Amino acid sequence: MYRIILMMLACLNAYALQAQNFSGEYTTEWQWDMNNKTNWLNLLRLNLCIPIGKGNDSFEAATLHVAKTNETIIDDWQGFSNIEADNLFATIAVLGYMHEWKAGHLFVGVRNVNEDFFTSDVTSLFANGSGGIFPTISASYPIANYPFSGLTIYFDVTKGGWTFRNSIYNGAGYNGWRHNDNPFIIKPKKDGIFNMSQIDMASRTYGQQATKT
Numbered sequence: 416m417y418r419i420i421l422m423m424l425a426c427l428n429a430y431a432l433q434a435q436n437f438s439g440e441y442t443t444e445w446q447w448d449m450n451n452k453t454n455w456l457n458l459l460r461l462n463l464c465i466p467i468g469k470g471n472d473s474f475e476a477a478t479l480h481v482a483k484t485n486e487t488i489i490d491d492w493q494g495f496s497n498i499e500a501d502n503l504f505a506t507i508a509v510l511g512y513m514h515e516w517k518a519g520h521l522f523v524g525v526r527n528v529n530e531d532f533f534t535s536d537v538t539s540l541f542a543n544g545s546g547g548i549f550p551t552i553s554a555s556y557p558i559a560n561y562p563f564s565g566l567t568i569y570f571d572v573t574k575g576g577w578t579f580r581n582s583i584y585n586g587a588g589y590n591g592w593r594h595n596d597n598p599f600i601i602k603p604k605k606d607g608i609f610n611m612s613q614i615d616m617a618s619r620t621y622g623q624q625a626t627k628t
Contacts (some may be wrong), residue, residue, distance in 0.1 A: 436464045444496045446488055454485040458498040460508065471515035475522070477508040479590075480563055500562045507564055507598055508592040519572040525598045526567035527588075528560050531580055532613050556586075558609050563588025564598040576616040583608060 437459050446454040459480040466473050481503040499552040511524015533548050548560050559565035572579050586607030589598045 417608075420492075429628065434489050436466070438462045442490045442496055442498050444498060448488050452485065454483055454488050456496070456499055457482045458496075462509075467512075473513045474511075475524075476510045479503060479506050479508050481562060482574075496563075503562060506562055508562075509564070509619045510566075510598075519570060520575060522567065522569040524567065525564050526559065526569055526582070527564045528558055528582070528584070528611065531569060531571070531582065532534070532611055556609060557588065557606075558586070558611075559584050559588030563590045565589065566599065568600050578617070580613045580615070582611050584611070585609070 444456040463476040490518040514521045553560040565588045
């Protein structure tokens with residue numbers, strides 16, 4: 416039996432209200448199966464960046480807050496905006512130290528794979544049906560993919576329009592606060608180690624910058 420599902424999506428970036436180093440993003444999705452079931456999904460992300468010293472170092476943090484009113488009502492649990500997850504009062508997406516130099520970045524701490532890889536400004540809203548990174552990866556490995564995060568060493572280097580990115584993660588992601596379910600743990604014997612690399616090429620096309628991955 417076929418079902419028709421109506422979904423309404425709204426996304427608000429609270430940058431207009433941000434302080435110098437604080438910002439927030441709110442995404443909401445309303446689902447209706449044209450019968451008697453509805454589901455209201457909400458995702459709030461809060462970002463904080465604190466410069467350290469007089470150089471280009473900074474402390475970065477981001478939290479995720481997820482709330483929905485009903486269980487999943489569509490076959491593709493990831494929905495349209497890819498924000499559906501279990502209710503989360505607060506979980507860590509990013510927390511760590513970032514060093515920036517002219518040609519790249521180095522980050523050490525807790526991080527989510529969606530911060531850096533296979534992503535764009537509109538990926539979560541329109542470009543794919545994955546809850547974060549490509550499902551061929553997220554469905555096969557328990558990595559630090561939304562809404563999970565893990566201990567990470569990340570760096571990128573840019574030269575001549577090319578950018579090379581690489582991250583080494585604890586092999587499994589976590590999003591809880593308990594001893595055995597928090598993103599600060601590292602268990603190479605149990606979880607393994609996961610390495611991810613990506614090369615981007617940026618070029619000028621008709622006066623605008625285009626990026627290919």
